[in-house]
Amino acid sequence: MSVLFISDLHLAPERPAVTRAFLSFLNGHASQAEALYILGDLFEAWVGDDDPTELAAQVQASLEQLSQSGVKLYIQHGNRDFLIGRRFIQRCGAELLNDEHLVQHQGQTALVMHGDSLCTDDVDYQRFRRKARNPIYKWCLSHLPLKRRQKLASDWRAKSMSANSNKATAIMDVNSDAVDAVMLKHQVEVLIHGHTHRPDQHQVSQGQRIVLGDWHDLGWVISMSDSGFALQSFEIEDLNQILVRKQQ
Numbered sequence: 205m206s207v208l209f210i211s212d213l214h215l216a217p218e219r220p221a222v223t224r225a226f227l228s229f230l231n232g233h234a235s236q237a238e239a240l241y242i243l244g245d246l247f248e249a250w251v252g253d254d255d256p257t258e259l260a261a262q263v264q265a266s267l268e269q270l271s272q273s274g275v276k277l278y279i280q281h282g283n284r285d286f287l288i289g290r291r292f293i294q295r296c297g298a299e300l301l302n303d304e305h306l307v308q309h310q311g312q313t314a315l316v317m318h319g320d321s322l323c324t325d326d327v328d329y330q331r332f333r334r335k336a337r338n339p340i341y342k343w344c345l346s347h348l349p350l351k352r353r354q355k356l357a358s359d360w361r362a363k364s365m366s367a368n369s370n371k372a373t374a375i376m377d378v379n380s381d382a383v384d385a386v387m388l389k390h391q392v393e394v395l396i397h398g399h400t401h402r403p404d405q406h407q408v409s410q411g412q413r414i415v416l417g418d419w420h421d422l423g424w425v426i427s428m429s430d431s432g433f434a435l436q437s438f439e440i441e442d443l444n445q446i447l448v449r450k451q452q
Contacts, residue, residue, distance in 0.1 A: 207309045208234055209316065209426040211243035211398025212418035214284065217259050219248070222419050225440045227262070229423060230270050237275055237427075241307065243398050243416065244282025244318030249361060251353035252346050253291035264295045271297030280305070282318045282399065283329075286336055287346055287353075306390060310430035315390045319397030319415070322378035322386065329376075377402065384409050394433060396426055405435055 215223055234240045246263070271277040277298040281288060293300045303321060307314050324330060335341055345353065377400055387395050393411030403417030403424050414435055417424035422437040 205236070205238040206427040206429040207239045207241065207307065208237045209241045209243060209396055209416065209428070210419075210424065211282070211318065211416045212245045212401060212424075213242075214245055214248040214418060215259060215263060216248035217257065221440050222423075223259065223262070225419065225423050225438075227266050229425075230266050233425070234270060234275060235273060238309070239276035239278065240270065241278045241301075241316055242280065243316055243396070244280045244320075245284045245398065245418075246279070246282070246288075247285045249357040250285035250287050250292075251350065251357050252287050253289045254350060256350075264292065267296035267298065278305075280316070280318050281337075283320045283333065283336075287342065289346070304386065304390065306392065307428070309428050312394070312428055312430070312432065313392055314394040314396050314428060314433070315387065315392045317386070317395070317397045319378060319399030322382045322397065323376060323399070324379040324382045325375045325377075376400065378413075380408070383413055387411065396433075403435060403437070405433075 210229075213222060213226055215226065230240075267277060277296060278301050279288065279293065279296070279298045280301045280303065288300070290300075301316075303317060305316050307316055320329070320333060345356075348356075378397075383395065387393070387408070387410035395408075395411075395413045396416070397413070398416040398418070400415060401418040402415055404415050406413040406415070412433075414426055414433055416426060416435075417437065419440065421440055423440055425436050425438075427434045427436065
């Protein structure tokens with residue numbers, strides 16, 4: 205059995221096709237796996253485990269069903285859902301991972317990350333990330349009224365879109381020195397991450413860097429088995445998930 209990795213689904217009420225594709229993926233492809241790793245940004249915005257929306261309830265119920273079927277479920281924080289907390293994780297039957305985590309399966313080893321910490325050339329974002337990941341800041345934020353948190357999330361998305369439109373493309377990609385350093389730190393030859401929305405397989409000085417895409421027109425998944433790693437995509441509207449295409 206294989207281990208699967210996904211990231212950057214950015215689930216939101218205004219993107220129902222992506223939600224349908226994700227739920228179909230859980231019922232189909234993911235149900236046949238040994239484990240599923242969600243490497244951040246499962247939601248477009250997660251303002252706290254008290255989220256009362258139908259989408260939040262539906263996703264948690266479907267993830268719980270997957271984990272109860274015997275598929276191990278692991279979740280990392282992304283830059284959009286860093287407020288996912290203990291209640292969400294417990295409801296899903298998942299395990300919350302650190303920002304850097306080693307996965308070993310059938311003789312293969314990979315380091316998995318969301319990937320935003322590798323974008324060290326984006327100084328403004330890294331400053332925000334340090335603040336957002338501070339436990340005191342997160343505690344204070346999570347105790348604000350729900351409507352206030354929803355307003356903050358909306359403001360952050362708008363500011364992020366505006367700021368990114370004025371940044372050079374290279375600044376928002378990973379820094380090669382940061383990639384080399386983290387792979388050397390963990391003594392790995394394979395790094396898997398998302399965040400940049402640039403799906404591809406790169407040869408780097410320490411080995412291989414495999415990047416997951418965001419779920420928009422296509423859904424993206426990496427499979428890990430005794431034969432190695434495969435980056436795959438499928439049409440979002442293909443709700444039966446019958447055909448999963450290998451990315452060339």
